[in-house]
Amino acid sequence: MSDLDYGYRILDDAGQYVEHASAYIEKALRGALTERGKASLLVSGGSSPKPVYEMLSHVDLPWENVTISLVDERWVKEGEAGSNADFIKATLLQNRASSAMFFPLTNEKTTAKLGAKELTKTFDETFPDPIDVCVMGMGKDGHTASWFPHASTLAQAFEIDGADSLVWQDATGQAGNSGFCDRITVSLPLVMRARHVPLLIPGHQKKTVWDVSGEKDVFEAPVTTLRAAGPRLTVFTHLGE
Ligand SMILES: O=C(O)[C@H](O)[C@@H](O)[C@H](O)[C@H](O)COP(=O)(O)O
Numbered sequence: 001m002s003d004l005d006y007g008y009r010i011l012d013d014a015g016q017y018v019e020h021a022s023a024y025i026e027k028a029l030r031g032a033l034t035e036r037g038k039a040s041l042l043v044s045g046g047s048s049p050k051p052v053y054e055m056l057s058h059v060d061l062p063w064e065n066v067t068i069s070l071v072d073e074r075w076v077k078e079g080e081a082g083s084n085a086d087f088i089k090a091t092l093l094q095n096r097a098s099s100a101m102f103f104p105l106t107n108e109k110t111t112a113k114l115g116a117k118e119l120t121k122t123f124d125e126t127f128p129d130p131i132d133v134c135v136m137g138m139g140k141d142g143h144t145a146s147w148f149p150h151a152s153t154l155a156q157a158f159e160i161d162g163a164d165s166l167v168w169q170d171a172t173g174q175a176g177n178s179g180f181c182d183r184i185t186v187s188l189p190l191v192m193r194a195r196h197v198p199l200l201i202p203g204h205q206k207k208t209v210w211d212v213s214g215e216k217d218v219f220e221a222p223v224t225t226l227r228a229a230g231p232r233l234t235v236f237t238h239l240g241e
Pocket residue numbers: 044045046047048049072073074084137138139140144145146176177178
């Protein structure tokens with residue numbers, strides 16, 4: 001018996017990881033669609049969830065009733081290098097899932113700081129709280145969403161009372177920023193209220209980062225905050241490379 005209060009699915013290999021993570025998200029969306037007739041799904045970028053999105057895109061669901069957005073976005077225009085929106089369009093919003101509604105996390109403002117308020121307003125109008133499924137990823141530096149270790153802007157994402165749904169983040173100097181510093185991200189309270197929080201961290205290296213993060217401070221390893229979701233958090237990993 002595990003004494004963890006969250007789900008921890010340690011699969012044998014990458015193939016099983018993809019199947020189990022995809023099936024979990026499918027089941028959560030199906031449950032929301034059955035209960036409420038619609039579902040909301042926020043997704044992360046990165047190579048870890050990519051094959052899961054590709055599998056999910058073939059699933060037979062009433063995708064036209066599913067509204068999808070991002071957990072975080074680099075402040076670039078769609079069509080420019082680094083756009084998470086483009087990544088999701090090329091992976092998840094394909095095949096059967098191409099009929100889902102997609103809400104991008106950028107607007108015409110020149111910086112995320114300038115665009116955040118207006119974007120939050122339309123996001124809140126589009127997505128009833130709580131979100132049904134928030135798919136989280138993780139960098140080997142322990143960041144998740146655009147919550148980077150010791151970032152100067154991190155406290156505003158972690159403000160428990162009163163953080164907006166979306167907040168801008170400055171990832172300057174972060175090892176895991178992929179070259180994109182100006183960012184927008186969901187806030188911690190929004191994720192904590194979500195009905196399902198799958199964390200997709202395939203491979204033994206990411207598994208170790210996750211396991212070790214349990215001993216760390218939330219500003220040192222932001223991903224550890226997800227433990228506070230308790231049974232609504234399910235971690236998917238495998239023991240391969
Ligand atoms: O916006 C970003 O920079 C990415 O989305 C990033 O947060 C990513 O999710 C992690 O770095 C994990 O990436 P991998 O899954 O490729 O390891």
